[in-house]
Amino acid sequence: MDSTSYTAPGPDAIEEVGRSRGGLQVLLGPLLNYRRMSNVESGEPMWHGSVLIVTTPGQNSPGLTLSPVGAISAEDANATFTVQGGVNSPGEKLYEDADKAFWRFLLELPMQKFESRWEYKINGLEYVDKEMTTKPQTFVVPSVAQSMRIMFHSCNGFSVGTDVEAWSGPALWNDVLRMHAQKPFHVMIGGGDQIYNDSVRVDGPLRPWTDISNPHKRREFPFGEKMRAECDEYYFNNYVKWYGHAPFSTANGQIPQLNIWDDHDIIDGFGSYTDHFMRCPVFRGIGGVAHKYYLLFQHHLAPPKATFTTDAPDTIHPEVEAKPTDPVQTRETFVMADDVEDPSYIIGNKPGPYVEERSRNMFCQLGRRIAFCGLDARTERTRHQINYPDTYKLIFDRLDKEFAANKELKHLILLLGVPIAYPRLQWLENIFASPLIAPIKFLNKRFGFGGSIFNKFDGNVDLLDDLDDHYTAHQHKHERKDLVHMLQNLSKKHSIRITILGGDVHLAAVGRFYSNPKLGISAENDFRYMPNVVSSAITNKPPPQAVANLLARRNKIHHLDHDTDETLLEIFDRDPGKGDKANGASNGNGAANGNGTANGTPIEPKTSAKNHATMPSRNYAIIAESNLPPTPASSTAPPATLAAPTLEPSSASQTPSRATTSAPPDPKGNARKPMHDGEQGAGTAHPAANGLTETGLCGPFGLDVTLRVEITNSDKEGHTDGYGFSVPALEVGEAYADQGSKW
Known part of the structure; x- marks a missing residue:
């Protein structure tokens, strides 16, 4: 398919396909997600993930079959999986309206003593775009070690x-x-x-x-x-x-x-x-x-x-x-x-100020020795705040608990939306926010002068919102410093890089x-x-x-x-x-x-x-x-x-x-x-x-x-x-x- 020319199918095309075909009419997917590991302490960890497809509405509940394929390493070619044959996962409908339906398949599989490849296939899948392939998909899971x-x-x-x-x-x-x-x-x-x-x-x-x-x-x-x-x-x-x-x-x-x-x-x-x-x-x-x-x-x-x-x-x-x-x-x-x-999420205590839902931060284990934490730095964000103080407490309480319980963890991969160790640009912020810009802003509002310099939303210099996003912005200075100190304390306490x-x-x-x-x-x-x-x-x-x-x-x-x-x-x-x-x-x-x-x-x-x-x-x-x-x-x-x-x-x-x-x-x-x-x-x-x-x-x-x-x-x-x-x-x-x- 020439992907650069692909456009979403319109409602007329969807309706026509629905009349002419009898299979599972798919608009998009599959999308594969990783969620977490469980049962780690037993030495027989389980890998958890999910698959999403988007279909035309009015479909019967689809099914997915997950099967082990083989080992990645030639040295493990004769290794035996702890599961044999395919495992069926029923589709769960997350959302449906007059135009589309979202179906999720939860995946759960035992991690093997060897790095392993797995195959999944959605039964009866047919794409609205006829050039899309319906072949089974594969993914790779690390060994227990x-x-x-x-x-x-x-x-x-x-x-x-x-x-x-x-x-x-x-x-x-x-x-x-x-x-x-x-x-x-x-x-x-x-x-x-x-x-x-x-x-x-x-x-x-x-x-x-x-x-x-x-x-x-x-x-x-x-x-x-x-x-x-x-x-x-x-x-x-x-x-x-x-x-x-x-x-x-x-x-x-x-x-x-x-x-x-x-x-x-x-x-x-x-x-x-x-x-x-x-x-x-x-x-x-x-x-x-x-x-x-x-x-x-x-x-x-x-x-x-x-x-x-x-x-x-x-x-x-x-x-x-x-x-x-x-x-x-x-x-x-x-x-x-x-x-x-899902227990991988650390949910904020209260909604954000503009996206009026609670923040969704994440913790999970990435194999044997690496932990992951992703901060939702957008839901609670304002010009003067990145995350609520009580959200940081929730996150670091969870991290402290996880590292105390699992001494095999050696690393924390911390995901932030923007860099935190980065050159200061406060001098540029000061220029953009200074009174020197005010006459130009006035001319922009009245006559459109310098239109490309100013954004269409609040009339400020267009780069200013990007600078305000940075942890190194002057208004985030104290929050940034507190976050780094919390990370240092966590690292020192648990000897975690x-x-x-x-x-x-x-x-x-x-x-x-x-x-x-x-x-x-x-x-x-x-x-x-x-x-x-x-x-x-x-x-x-x-x-x-x-x-x-x-x-x-x-x-x-x-x-x-x-x-x-x-x-x-x-x-x-x-x-x-x-x-x-x-x-x-x-x-x-x-x-x-x-x-x-x-x-x-x-x-x-x-x-x-x-x-x-x-x-x-x-x-x-x-x-x-x-x-x-x-x-x-x-x-x-x-x-x-x-x-x-x-x-x-x-x-x-x-x-x-x-x-x-x-x-x-x-x-x-x-x-x-x-x-x-x-x-x-x-x-x-x-x-x-x-x-x-x-x-x-x-x-x-x-x-x-x-x-x-x-x-x-x-x-x-x-x-x-x-x-x-x-x-x-x-x-x-x-x-x-x-x-x-x-x-």
Whole structure:
């Protein structure tokens, strides 16, 4: 199928198909999600996930068959599954109206002593789009001794006005699938903006509202049932179009997803405009509509029965727990009402101020030694707040409980919507918010002067909502500091290494918090050492080179407090595809030959010669354990009791497969450069750069991190170059815990 020309089928096509075929008429899917592990303490853990399809209405309950296929490793080819034959999973109807129905299939399977492949098939499935394939889908589950191999992405869509063809559409998903074919991903984590709904205000039902020039009239504009229904149709069709778009759609059915949302899943800047404007009926309304489809498509959960409209103003009220439903919205509509809340969710105590539903944070285990926590940093967000204080307490109480109960956990992957260890831009905020801008704003309101500089919502400078989104924004300064201190306390108490994931900023970078070098602490013993892997965007276009270079120049050594410093690692030793043939460069199909050309076309420079900290090129990240011990099918011994494996060194390094304790950072050294053994040689020459090799650099409990960076946006196959570094596990030790005031 030519996915770039795919559009959602209209109601006439759906009705015609329904009359002419007798099978299960599918509009979209399958979408595969990962939820959690259970029964871990028994040594026989269970993997939990779900599959979602969207069908035409009026279908009989569909069924899914899940079957074991085989082991991934040739060494385990003769291994026997603990289950034989297929397991049937009935479809559960989450939602149905006159146009569509959402069906969920819950999956539960026993994890094996070997890495295993599973197949699922939905019985009687037929696509409305005749060119879509109905073949069974497969996915891979780690062994009981493994942690998951993770793919991380964010900003999976295009901003309004982007020349999609010039950027080859979602080309990097081709690279994701190539990497998955070589060494399967067990989970893919979406860090927000999995879809861009911004065009709802350009060529969608919000266009007449956006065109109102008077801000007061815009704030008072009603969000009636007609507008709600039109927005509902827009958001649904946009999800069907984007989630049915290959190669993203292929990944959706084969790699289990874990997602949080961000502003573009709703609309650009949602939550970060002025409070009196964010509380207007239209923003309250689209917040509810976007939340409905976020739950359905991205979490496979039933939505609330009704969202806010000014025709039925009592449908949503922040202080009311038992919300009345709107009889107009629920007419000829089914919504599952008795769904059991999955224990992987940490639900906020009270609704957010604009998306008037409770936040949905997540905790789950990613295989044997890695835990995951995703913060919902959008539902409770305002211009001056990211999350409620009591939400942080709920999250950290849960984390403390989980780590106290499972001492095998060695890492926490913390997912935030935006980076937290990132250059300060307060000077730019001050310019945009200063009185100097006021005359220009006046001219904009009266005569449209400088129209492209100011947003259409509250009349402020267009970049200001993006800056206000950052943890490093001045109004989030105290909340950011408190969050980092809570993470440090958790890390120290449970000897847990924390690695933070962040997206949003449309470039790649690696930030780090770490102990002030004057304390003389090695990274392996430093609970303050927390890398922030910044991977953005996998699809949207990057910022101009000048912006990335500016950020790199602002890469100072910042002092969070007396004992904690932060800065970006200078990991980008060269532009992708440039220089000698790179370890990790995807040049097998002629995309890049290593000398600065792609398919014979010179590759434009991405950054200045002095910028080694920020990379304005599309990208995604791979995270995996640094050293995976051999786990024979007959063995269930935990990896900590097994001898370290002998790995063949990569072509770029002869580093032995062993973990060492690094020398403490030099107080007079440059913290932007590598500060421990896992960071030495960070970049294209690092053993982790190819995203396939366990480097052994940081022992059996360390992590290898790879940033896969697009070589050129003219390559429709999305070939990438790799930049790697490794993260050591943490061992606080009594000697450091007893240092009193230093800790």
